[in-house]
Amino acid sequence: MSQILIFGDSITYGAWDKEGGWAQRLRKYIDEKIAIDPNYYHLVYNLGISGNTSDDLLKRFENECKYIKKEEGREELVIIIAIGENDSQIKNGKVKVEMKQFEKNLEKLYGLAKKFTDKVFFVGLCPADESKSDPIPWDTSKSYKNDSIAQYNEAIRKFCEKNNSGFIDVFNNLFKKDYKELLDDGVHPNTEGHQQIFEIIKTYLIEKKII
Numbered sequence: 163m164s165q166i167l168i169f170g171d172s173i174t175y176g177a178w179d180k181e182g183g184w185a186q187r188l189r190k191y192i193d194e195k196i197a198i199d200p201n202y203y204h205l206v207y208n209l210g211i212s213g214n215t216s217d218d219l220l221k222r223f224e225n226e227c228k229y230i231k232k233e234e235g236r237e238e239l240v241i242i243i244a245i246g247e248n249d250s251q252i253k254n255g256k257v258k259v260e261m262k263q264f265e266k267n268l269e270k271l272y273g274l275a276k277k278f279t280d281k282v283f284f285v286g287l288c289p290a291d292e293s294k295s296d297p298i299p300w301d302t303s304k305s306y307k308n309d310s311i312a313q314y315n316e317a318i319r320k321f322c323e324k325n326n327s328g329f330i331d332v333f334n335n336l337f338k339k340d341y342k343e344l345l346d347d348g349v350h351p352n353t354e355g356h357q358q359i360f361e362i363i364k365t366y367l368i369e370k371k372i373i
Contacts, residue, residue: 163203163237163238164205164238164240164372165204165205165237165239165240166205166207166242166372166373167207167226167227167240167241167242168185168188168206168207168208168209168242168244169209169210169219169241169242169243170185170209170214170243170244170245170285171211171212171213171214171248172210172211172212172350173210173247173288173351174208174244174285175208175212176208176210176356177212178350178352179346179351179352179353179355179356180353181353181356182208183210183351184360185206185208185210186208187356187360187364188360188364188373189206189208191364191373192204192206204373205237207230209226213248214248215258216245216259216263216267216271217249217267219243219245219271220267220270220271223271223274224274227274227275227277227278238279239281240279240283241275241278241281242284242285242363243285244284245271246264246314246317246318247306247314249264249267249314250287250306250307250310251304251306252305252307253303253304257310261313261314264314265321268284268317268318268321269321272321282327282328283327283329283330283366283367284318284321284327284329284330285330285332285363286315286318286319286330286332286334287332287333288311288332288336288345288351288359289308289311289312289333289336289337290308290345290348291341291342291349292305292348293348294345294348294349295307298347299347308337311333312333315331315334319331328366328370330363330366331362332362335362336355336358336359341355344358
């Protein structure tokens with residue numbers, strides 16, 4: 163038995179997908195397996211909060227891990243971190259969280275996660291449709307650009323390689339496809355986009371014998 167804690171931003175949360183996003187699909191997949199085999203048992207927590215950067219996640223990360231661990235007792239933790247999209251956001255020519263700070267935040271998050279479990283995985287970022295995201299219509303002072311997103315995605319990949327941690331590369335997997343058709347507003351995946359992200363993550367977690 164294990165508790166799977168999924169930390170992230172609005173994409174993790176599942177905005178604007180009517181089925182709740184890729185994390186909810188993972189929970190549904192696991193719940194359906196439990197219904198067939200009660201001995202197969204995992205609890206999935208979607209801890210995605212809209213707008214979160216790595217700075218924001220650090221403020222709540224340890225307390226949320228502690229609380230869930232306390233409530234669920236002896237069950238093993240699996241921690242999945244999907245953060246960085248908002249860090250890469252550009253406003254007035256500057257990214258929201260500078261790269262050096264982002265790299266420090268990854269180290270801090272990983273160090274905190276390792277206090278609870280050896281099973282720590284990072285999910286890469288999603289590409290954007292710049293025709294809709296540069297600028298974003300709900301705040302024209304802000305943009306999501308693929309060059310910036312790719313740099314932060316690569317920083318996550320390199321960090322995982324250096325620390326022998328799991329990295330699930332969503333960016334490059336989607337970029338190979340007609341990814342613009344998988345986005346709702348240029349930033350957030352639509353229903354099909356979340357389904358494809360779920361398939362990428364599910365396949366990885368099965369290969370690693372997590373689920």
